[in-house]
Amino acid sequence: MENKKTVVIGVCGGIAVYKVLDIISALKKKNVNIHVIMTEAATEFVSPLSFQTMSQNLVSTDMFVEPKAWEIQHISLAQKADAMLIVPATANFIGKVSNGIADDLLTTTVMATKAPVLVAPAMNTGMYTNSILQENIARLRVHGFKFIDPAEGRLACGDTGIGKLADTEEICDCVMKELYDIKDLKGKKVLVTAGPTIAPIDPVRYITNRSSGKMGYAIAEEAAYRGAEVVLVSGPSHIKPPYGVELINVKTTGDMYNAVTSRFGEADIVIKAAAVADYKPKTYSDAKIKKASSDLAIEFVKDFDILKKLGEMKTNQILVGFAAESHDLLENAQGKLEKKNLDYIVANDITKTGFATDDNKVTILRRDGDPIYLESMAKRNVARELFNIILKNRE
Ligand code: CTP
Numbered sequence: 001m002e003n004k005k006t007v008v009i010g011v012c013g014g015i016a017v018y019k020v021l022d023i024i025s026a027l028k029k030k031n032v033n034i035h036v037i038m039t040e041a042a043t044e045f046v047s048p049l050s051f052q053t054m055s056q057n058l059v060s061t062d063m064f065v066e067p068k069a070w071e072i073q074h075i076s077l078a079q080k081a082d083a084m085l086i087v088p089a090t091a092n093f094i095g096k097v098s099n100g101i102a103d104d105l106l107t108t109t110v111m112a113t114k115a116p117v118l119v120a121p122a123m124n125t126g127m128y129t130n131s132i133l134q135e136n137i138a139r140l141r142v143h144g145f146k147f148i149d150p151a152e153g154r155l156a157c158g159d160t161g162i163g164k165l166a167d168t169e170e171i172c173d174c175v176m177k178e179l180y181d182i183k184d185l186k187g188k189k190v191l192v193t194a195g196p197t198i199a200p201i202d203p204v205r206y207i208t209n210r211s212s213g214k215m216g217y218a219i220a221e222e223a224a225y226r227g228a229e230v231v232l233v234s235g236p237s238h239i240k241p242p243y244g245v246e247l248i249n250v251k252t253t254g255d256m257y258n259a260v261t262s263r264f265g266e267a268d269i270v271i272k273a274a275a276v277a278d279y280k281p282k283t284y285s286d287a288k289i290k291k292a293s294s295d296l297a298i299e300f301v302k303d304f305d306i307l308k309k310l311g312e313m314k315t316n317q318i319l320v321g322f323a324a325e326s327h328d329l330l331e332n333a334q335g336k337l338e339k340k341n342l343d344y345i346v347a348n349d350i351t352k353t354g355f356a357t358d359d360n361k362v363t364i365l366r367r368d369g370d371p372i373y374l375e376s377m378a379k380r381n382v383a384r385e386l387f388n389i390i391l392k393n394r395e
Pocket of ligand 1: 273
């Protein structure tokens with residue numbers, strides 16, 4: 001992110017208060033400037049000094065305190081914020097704001113700000129599921145407040161159920177997504193595939209390839225940050241799915257074929273970063289293949305070429321493929337662009353950039369223009385450049 005952004009964090013009085021210190025620390029690492037407003041109840045749990053130390057800014061607690069500088073605090077903080085995050089949000093805070101009550105520094109700041117407000121509730125299950133609270137949440141959603149829903153788990157009161165503050169990582173992802181400047185994919189539906197597929201041999205064995213899924217997941221995240229509705233069809237991968245993306249897990253090439261062809265019609269942009277297994281064993285053995293005295297030969301047959309099928313189905317979609325090549329990079333990639341009826345193909349030389357790396361060096365070939373040679377860069381930046389090119393923001 002180019003410009004340093006400011007997040008005003010409103011901390012309410014709930015036992016999850018102590019987790020906010022981790023959230024601040026994670027956001028500071030991402031170069032975000034943090035100001036904290038604590039409600040009076042929050043100061044009963046943790047001293048403002050902890051938040052002051054962590055945020056490296058003075059913590060505001062009281063509207064009527066002697067000002068440290070001449071500015072009206074709730075207005076200046078409301079204006080400073082690129083986003084506000086209320087965490088943990090209590091039933092009391094939600095109830096007040098949804099009814100237009102502004103009786104302390106936090107609620108007046110929320111009322112005054114034009115920045116997006118993210119609300120991460122945490123409370124006892126009974127309180128969270130209470131219909132009055134749910135009505136208040138629904139009302140705030142209508143007014144543009146965004147909620148980071150609590151998780152299920154063991155709560156501080158000893159109950160088990162919904163009401164646990166969302167994960168620190170999830171909360172930070174939501175904030176970073178909100179702060180992202182480019183929103184040029186708003187209203188667009190993006191379908192991305194990632195990872196390898198597998199071809200099972202018997203109940204215990206399969207063949208696959210070395211794809212980690214990193215490139216596809218980076219594309220899905222970039223698209224979501226830019227405002228798209230994203231469906232990510234992923235083969236087996238250990239990567240955490242990006243926040244706000246619909247994930248469809250698949251295993252075989254056939255599974256991926258079914259998932260992708262069924263969602264293709266609704267998509268505006270389709271990016272096939274997956275390393276699809278081209279062949280599968282001619283027969284799958286239901287029983288485990290036992291070791292014999294002779295060698296083992298397995299006959300393979302061709303599986304679906306998903307991208308080729310999409311090229312045939314294509315109506316208005318922008319279709320993007322990947323080409324991982326060990327030789328004749330541009331010729332092979334150009335051949336795939338034409339054969340599979342693509343608009344773009346991202347070519348990379350696997351002898352130079354291996355699998356599961358964080359960086360990638362690619363050349364992007366276009367149906368209507370010269371190839372674009374990119375330097376080696378983080379996969380997330382490759383994803384950013386790719387969308388810039390697709391959306392013609394870059395020549
Ligand atoms: N692809 C696909 N289905 C396949 C094979 C590939 O959808 N069965 C897609 C990949 O997701 C990628 C593009 O086609 O976007 C090119 O994949 P690649 O493996 O480089 O090419 P292949 O067509 O499989 O040709 P080859 O393996 O001979 O290079």
